[in-house]
Amino acid sequence: MRFLTISGPPSSGKTSVILRVIEALQAKQKKIGVVKFDCLLTDDDKLYAQKGVLVKKGLSGALCPDHYFVSNIEACVTWGHENNCEYLISESAGLCNRCSPHIKEITAVCVIDNLSGIGTPKKIGPMLKSADIVIITKGDIVSQAEREVFASRVKQVNPGAIIMNVNGITGQGAFELTSLFETASDIETLKGKVLRFSMPSALCSYCLGETRIGEEYQTGNIRKMEI
Amino acid sequence: MDIKSIFQKSMAAIFTDHPYIEDFLTSFGLLPTPSNETLEHYFANLDPDMLEDLGISAEQLQQSFNDFLQGMLAISDPMDKVKSLTIIGGHDKSGKQENLELTLNPGEIICIVGPTGSGKSRLLGDIEWVAQGDTPTKRKILINDQVPDSKWRFSTEHKLVAQLSQNMNFVMDLSAEEFIRMHAESRLVTDPEEKVTQILQQANELAGEQFSPDTPVTSLSGGQSRALMIADMAILSKSPIALIDEIENAGIDRKKALALLVKEEKIILMATHDPILALMGDRRLVIKNGGIDKIIESSEAERKNLVSLEELDNKLLALRNRIRTGDTLENI
Numbered sequence: 001m002r003f004l005t006i007s008g009p010p011s012s013g014k015t016s017v018i019l020r021v022i023e024a025l026q027a028k029q030k031k032i033g034v035v036k037f038d039c040l041l042t043d044d045d046k047l048y049a050q051k052g053v054l055v056k057k058g059l060s061g062a063l064c065p066d067h068y069f070v071s072n073i074e075a076c077v078t079w080g081h082e083n084n085c086e087y088l089i090s091e092s093a094g095l096c097n098r099c100s101p102h103i104k105e106i107t108a109v110c111v112i113d114n115l116s117g118i119g120t121p122k123k124i125g126p127m128l129k130s131a132d133i134v135i136i137t138k139g140d141i142v143s144q145a146e147r148e149v150f151a152s153r154v155k156q157v158n159p160g161a162i163i164m165n166v167n168g169i170t171g172q173g174a175f176e177l178t179s180l181f182e183t184a185s186d187i188e189t190l191k192g193k194v195l196r197f198s199m200p201s202a203l204c205s206y207c208l209g210e211t212r213i214g215e216e217y218q219t220g221n222i223r224k225m226e227i
Numbered sequence: 228m229d230i231k232s233i234f235q236k237s238m239a240a241i242f243t244d245h246p247y248i249e250d251f252l253t254s255f256g257l258l259p260t261p262s263n264e265t266l267e268h269y270f271a272n273l274d275p276d277m278l279e280d281l282g283i284s285a286e287q288l289q290q291s292f293n294d295f296l297q298g299m300l301a302i303s304d305p306m307d308k309v310k311s312l313t314i315i316g317g318h319d320k321s322g323k324q325e326n327l328e329l330t331l332n333p334g335e336i337i338c339i340v341g342p343t344g345s346g347k348s349r350l351l352g353d354i355e356w357v358a359q360g361d362t363p364t365k366r367k368i369l370i371n372d373q374v375p376d377s378k379w380r381f382s383t384e385h386k387l388v389a390q391l392s393q394n395m396n397f398v399m400d401l402s403a404e405e406f407i408r409m410h411a412e413s414r415l416v417t418d419p420e421e422k423v424t425q426i427l428q429q430a431n432e433l434a435g436e437q438f439s440p441d442t443p444v445t446s447l448s449g450g451q452s453r454a455l456m457i458a459d460m461a462i463l464s465k466s467p468i469a470l471i472d473e474i475e476n477a478g479i480d481r482k483k484a485l486a487l488l489v490k491e492e493k494i495i496l497m498a499t500h501d502p503i504l505a506l507m508g509d510r511r512l513v514i515k516n517g518g519i520d521k522i523i524e525s526s527e528a529e530r531k532n533l534v535s536l537e538e539l540d541n542k543l544l545a546l547r548n549r550i551r552t553g554d555t556l557e558n559i
Contacts, residue, residue, distance in 0.1 A: 140395070143397055144456060144518065152383065
């Protein structure tokens with residue numbers, strides 16, 4: 001089973017890009033599974049189900065979505081394998097830019113959009129900087145020059161990645177991206193695998209539900225600004 | 228430039244000789260200073276805890292830096308000159324063979340015509356991907372009569388195709404001048420200021436209404452934006468193929484715009500249904516059911532008609548100007 005982790009900032013076009021790739025894979029009669037991770041709510045699982053692919057949805061609720069992802073992904077991979085998926089795609093939104101959902105030896109994709117501003121690539125951490133493939137979306141509505149500048153900024157923070165422009169609406173570039181999926185990591189289980197980079201950490205009173213503000217309520221891993 | 232020698236340079240020398248290395252480091256949140264410390268030493272002494280906070284490991288930073296330097300060396304390499312582009316036919320959606328071998332040369336204008344959904348985008352996609360029988364149409368693309376290097380597919384520095392369409396807008400919060408400078412710097416051109424002057428001048432020649440260098444790109448009119456995009460594409464973009472999608476109503480001097488791109492030795496592919504633009508092209512590819520159905524060479528008779536079409540167009544333009552200036556159209 002070919003397994004890929006796809007992540008990117010909210011509304012960057014992850015679902016649209018994946019749907020276009022699914023269409024291209026289905027044209028080749030491939031069996032596909034998708035695991036959609038989100039925080040509070042998502043209807044994207046219905047979009048995937050409409051395409052006739054197997055879907056699992058996971059909502060992290062009050063937990064850090066990244067930690068929720070890593071504690072569930074192994075079971076999801078087993079689920080995909082047991083259901084004889086030839087491709088399994090995990091989609092998760094990077095909500096704090098310090099997210100680190102990519103796994104060593106597993107093809108890692110980051111989706112980022114041209115409209116997010118040229119300062120954005122450097123603001124995103126391991127999710128972008130350690131990805132193998134970076135997809136830039138929404139290129140149809142910005143000028144060629146801006147596309148080039150944006151791509152060069154992405155290239156600056158992840159010079160080793162394959163950088164591609166894909167249009168989630170028209171599907172331009174989706175066929176080409178699919179050819180990269182066909183050489184993605186081929187695995188049966190995530191046993192023994194490690195993350196590419198540590199996840200954002202916190203272990204303080206607020207993690208455990210504290211709501212009161214003030215020094216006396218702050219315990220655990222606390223860091224102070226210099227003021 | 229030799230990578231090893233760069234590591235032995237002092238940070239101060241790096242700041243002056245290779246400003247892009249400073250940019251690279253700051254884009255990871257590092258704050259390098261122009262000291263006497265060598266670059267090698269700088270990397271070796273980065274605090275792992277600080278790197279962890281910046282979301283990167285020392286190992287990965289080093290790897291990215293090496294990739295980055297290699298990319299920088301590649302960008303200063305001269306790009307292979309594209310002397311010809313050949314499309315070897317595949318088949319349409321029903322499997323009907325195209326049976327053609329079509330060679331396009333720099334300075335040539337090729338129009339692509341056909342209804343929406345007929346397969347224009349797929350043809351352009353095949354070219355951009357330098358297809359080798361691995362796309363749904365099974366077309367093959369040759370560059371300079373040869374199967375091209377696969378670097379054309381993924382390189383961000385050496386993109387084969389630069390695109391311009393009616394839907395494109397500027398979204399950056401910069402003036403026209405700053406915008407061109409930033410683009411020039413990202414391409415590492417030797418004299419950015421010269422390019423800024425050149426592009427602004429060309430853009431103003433193409434645009435119906437003049438604009439100044441300090442106009443924010445987001446406040447340019449449709450025509451001015453298109454003019455700036457074309458001038459920038461002609462002068463700054465290295466891509467040997469220019470792909471233009473519907474510039475009919477863009478409010479720019481279309482003839483001059485095409486002449487500028489032709490002069491810069493681009494292969495121009497233009498999706499259009501405008502009779503004047505279509506006749507300016509050397510050939511028209513008619514797309515039907517996903518395939519190239521036929522190729523029409525612009526004939527002598529058509530060229531003659533171009534003159535009267537232009538007269539007609541000028542008449543309409545004059546009427547448009549009268550409306551703009553508040554005139555009536557009782558006598559035309």
